[in-house]
Amino acid sequence: MSRILDQRILLLGISFLTSLQSTKVLSEWKKCGDRECETAMSRVQATTDYIGPDCRYLNFKTGEEIMVYSKLSRKNENLWTGSKGKDFGYFPKDAVKVEEVFIAEEVEVLTKETDFLCLHGDKYAFE
Numbered sequence: 001m002s003r004i005l006d007q008r009i010l011l012l013g014i015s016f017l018t019s020l021q022s023t024k025v026l027s028e029w030k031k032c033g034d035r036e037c038e039t040a041m042s043r044v045q046a047t048t049d050y051i052g053p054d055c056r057y058l059n060f061k062t063g064e065e066i067m068v069y070s071k072l073s074r075k076n077e078n079l080w081t082g083s084k085g086k087d088f089g090y091f092p093k094d095a096v097k098v099e100e101v102f103i104a105e106e107v108e109v110l111t112k113e114t115d116f117l118c119l120h121g122d123k124y125a126f127e
Contacts, residue, residue: 026056026079026090027072030111033103041103042068044082044096056116058082058089066096073108081115 033039046060060066066082071093079090 027076029073030070031106040067043100
């Protein structure tokens with residue numbers, strides 16, 4: 001009985017750590033095409049398949065087109081934010097190639113807590 005309890009506690013701990021990882025702030029700053037980050041900055045094409053570590057990330061296959069809306073800056077410059085159809089999320093800039101640039105001059109703005117929103121079932125999780 002004690003062994004089953006130990007296993008449950010271990011699984012609970014792993015679940016908690018995974019939840020914390022999926023809500024951490026990835027960067028304090030981001031670059032956008034406008035102050036509200038509503039304007040698409042560029043269109044890119046995936047050069048490799050990508051599956052992100054949690055629900056904040058955009059999954060895609062080689063050749064798919066993605067619209068880029070922001071780029072994390074300072075702390076984590078390797079992550080961009082974009083959409084593919086109805087899906088939206090972070091992805092590594094090294095997994096895509098730029099096809100078309102819409103906004104040449106980028107604006108740096110502070111990130112918001114909602115930038116790192118992760119949906120778990122029917123609940124929203126924040127750091």
